[in-house]
Amino acid sequence: MSILGLREFHPFEAAGRRYVYLVPSAAVFALDDCSEAVLKELDAGPRAAADLAQDLGARFDRAEVSDTIAELQRVRLLGEVDKPSAFAPGASADKKGLSPPATPKIVPLRPVPLQTLVVNVTNQCNLACTYCYEYGEDKIVDTENGQQPKFMSEETARESVEFALRESRENRHAHITFFGGETLMNFPVLKSTIAYARRRAAEVGKDIDFSLTTNATLLQPDVIEFLASERVGVTISIDGPEDMQDKFRVFNNGQGSYAMAAPKIKALLARHRSRPVGARVTLTKQTLDVRRIYKHLSEDLGFWEVGFAPVTTAPGRDYAISDGGFDHLLEQFRALATEYLEASLQNRHHGFSNVRETLQEIHQGHAKAYPCGAGIGLMGVSTDGRVALCHRFAGSDDHGLGTVRDGVSWPKQQAFLDAHHVSNKTDCATCWARPICAGGCYHEANTRYGSTERPNLHYCEWIRGWTHTCLEIYGELAARNPGFLRQFDDQPTERVS
Amino acid sequence: MKHLTAINRKAARMEEVTRTEASRPEGAKDVVALQQGPPQQPEPPHIPNGCSLVFSPGWEADRNGGTAGLCQPVERDLFDCHMGCFWPAQVPDQLNHAPDWTAKCAAAQKDWRKIDLIFPDEKK
Numbered sequence: 001m002s003i004l005g006l007r008e009f010h011p012f013e014a015a016g017r018r019y020v021y022l023v024p025s026a027a028v029f030a031l032d033d034c035s036e037a038v039l040k041e042l043d044a045g046p047r048a049a050a051d052l053a054q055d056l057g058a059r060f061d062r063a064e065v066s067d068t069i070a071e072l073q074r075v076r077l078l079g080e081v082d083k084p085s086a087f088a089p090g091a092s093a094d095k096k097g098l099s100p101p102a103t104p105k106i107v108p109l110r111p112v113p114l115q116t117l118v119v120n121v122t123n124q125c126n127l128a129c130t131y132c133y134e135y136g137e138d139k140i141v142d143t144e145n146g147q148q149p150k151f152m153s154e155e156t157a158r159e160s161v162e163f164a165l166r167e168s169r170e171n172r173h174a175h176i177t178f179f180g181g182e183t184l185m186n187f188p189v190l191k192s193t194i195a196y197a198r199r200r201a202a203e204v205g206k207d208i209d210f211s212l213t214t215n216a217t218l219l220q221p222d223v224i225e226f227l228a229s230e231r232v233g234v235t236i237s238i239d240g241p242e243d244m245q246d247k248f249r250v251f252n253n254g255q256g257s258y259a260m261a262a263p264k265i266k267a268l269l270a271r272h273r274s275r276p277v278g279a280r281v282t283l284t285k286q287t288l289d290v291r292r293i294y295k296h297l298s299e300d301l302g303f304w305e306v307g308f309a310p311v312t313t314a315p316g317r318d319y320a321i322s323d324g325g326f327d328h329l330l331e332q333f334r335a336l337a338t339e340y341l342e343a344s345l346q347n348r349h350h351g352f353s354n355v356r357e358t359l360q361e362i363h364q365g366h367a368k369a370y371p372c373g374a375g376i377g378l379m380g381v382s383t384d385g386r387v388a389l390c391h392r393f394a395g396s397d398d399h400g401l402g403t404v405r406d407g408v409s410w411p412k413q414q415a416f417l418d419a420h421h422v423s424n425k426t427d428c429a430t431c432w433a434r435p436i437c438a439g440g441c442y443h444e445a446n447t448r449y450g451s452t453e454r455p456n457l458h459y460c461e462w463i464r465g466w467t468h469t470c471l472e473i474y475g476e477l478a479a480r481n482p483g484f485l486r487q488f489d490d491q492p493t494e495r496v497s
Numbered sequence: 498m499k500h501l502t503a504i505n506r507k508a509a510r511m512e513e514v515t516r517t518e519a520s521r522p523e524g525a526k527d528v529v530a531l532q533q534g535p536p537q538q539p540e541p542p543h544i545p546n547g548c549s550l551v552f553s554p555g556w557e558a559d560r561n562g563g564t565a566g567l568c569q570p571v572e573r574d575l576f577d578c579h580m581g582c583f584w585p586a587q588v589p590d591q592l593n594h595a596p597d598w599t600a601k602c603a604a605a606q607k608d609w610r611k612i613d614l615i616f617p618d619e620k621k
Contacts, residue, residue, distance in 0.1 A: 019504065022508075025507060025511065026505075026507050027503070027505060027507040027508035027510075027511050028503075028504040028505040028507075028508050029501040029502060029503060029504060029508050030501070030502040030504055031500070031501065032499075032500045032501070032502075034500050035500040035501055067499060067500065068500040071498045071499070071500050071501050071515075072500075072501070074498075074515040075501060075508075075511055075512075075515065362505060363505050363506060364505070364506055364507070365505045365506050365507020365508065365510075366507075367507075474504075474505075475504070478504050489506070
């Protein structure tokens with residue numbers, strides 16, 4: 001007789017309904033009373049199917065229980081204990097009868113079309129933010145005294161365009177994100193590159209679009225006019241109201257940048273209506289008041305969307321967020337996510353982009369083999385035309401894949417994919433959040449642990465807590481306003497921060 | 498499914514796949530490799546029938562590195578291998594003893610179940 005045990009899943013409740021998030025498939029199902037009862041019975045340990053039907057006989061009839069068991073087996077919520085999981089045929093079940101969790105290691109066998117090329121048009125910046133990953137204490141490339149030019153030449157920029165179009169392969173669409181340093185310090189090259197790229201894309205029959213990230217201090221009227229008329233997507237790095245912004249986002253002389261940035265942001269938001277403008281906030285130990293930051297950026301300045309990311313740093317820095325800080329951060333995120341939920345239930349816009357992005361991933365149900373598109377659908381180019389995993393590694397020899405002139409090396413890319421697959425990360429093998437996290441940012445891991453291959457263990461609790469919150473919001477919306485979720489049917493564009 | 502409700506898109510896709518499994522009578526197993534399900538990959542450019550002479554990629558992997566588009570659906574081997582490729586497929590002798598063994602099978606991929614089983618004539 002077959003003995004049944006639970007497979008991997010994460011249960012959650014919302015709007016009075018019970019749900020499960022399946023691992024590693026990333027599917028979300030709602031349970032009825034009978035399926036919940038079966039799962040509860042099996043929580044104590046594996047049982048024979050016949051015994052289950054007997055024990056539940058007082059509440060459900062036999063046929064109903066066996067129907068339910070069949071359904072649960074079909075979606076791999078249950079499995080036969082003596083049969084190993086299909087993805088780990090050699091492994092045997094543990095004491096509790098749980099099949100060993102595993103994610104199948106499927107590595108692309110041929111180059112994947114490039115979706116986004118991040119072009120670092122300069123490595124210079126007019127600000128001197130203390131925590132900067134490019135210039136600060138944790139930098140990995142010597143941008144000041146290194147070999148690379150301070151500004152990308154027009155020629156290298158054009159070669160980058162050719163590279164992006166070529167590597168987009170069978171895709172009709174290509175996307176270029178301009179990055180820095182401070183991107184707008186090389187505005188002339190940016191401007192001519194967009195014109196060149198539009199012409200070349202039309203010649204080869206592709207669509208191309210553009211975005212950039214800036215600190216807003218150089219948004220002169222002619223720049224704003226250009227960005228608006230050319231429909232360039234803009235993300236602004238800003239940390240909140242004046243007292244928070246000026247803690248770390250300072251000029252070389254230590255003077256804060258808020259007074260210069262804020263009026264320019266207002267001018268941009270007033271003119272640039274062709275694409276939504278987002279704010280990107282770096283959170284530090286000293287600036288953790290998420291709700292206040294959000295309120296200021298969305299209401300006082302008028303940003304359409306605000307996204308938050310904890311600062312990337314080695315653990316000892318005085319702005320590094322501690323374990324307690326992450327708990328506090330999660331509370332704050334939860335409070336703001338509740339606001340998002342309330343707005344979404346009434347079909348009102350709310351610009352907390354972290355929750356929107358996570359909902360999109362939950363809705364699609366992608367089970368990620370890699371935490372992000374770096375080195376697959378996304379790459380970064382340094383000012384001298386070298387191609388690396390992403391913009392954060394641009395110019396680093398250790399993380400290079402090739403050059404825009406000679407192309408990237410597929411064997412190198414394959415070696416990268418082979419070494420960074422989530423199934424290599426043993427710490428992640430027992431985590432239910434791995435379909436969505438897959439170990440987290442390579443650059444963060446490199447800064448924290450000295451290797452891109454390591455999972456980011458310092459924020460596991462935070463990721464699980466946050467994913468659980470977003471699952472609850474997703475479940476709430478699925479029950480109370482399912483039409484709202486339809487906007488997530490389309491694939492997202494890759495976010496760059 | 499009655500007891501589970503698919504909520505996200507992945508769950509809906511899983512339900513779609515399991516629906517076909519569930520529609521079979523309980524305990525019935527079928528020959529999976531011979532089924533013509535919905536195409537798993539976009540239609541590749543046409544590749545002529547046949548084996549290695551036309552450089553089709555063989556048995557291990559298809560052009561995309563998967564197994565969904567192998568050079569021949571196996572049921573087509575019944576015809577192609579014994580007539581065109583001289584692959585020693587075990588099929589009846591169409592010239593002498595069983596000229597009509599495929600008469601009810603107009604299209605192998607659809608009608609392979611209707612192919613007659615041929616037994617040696619014991620009277621002779």
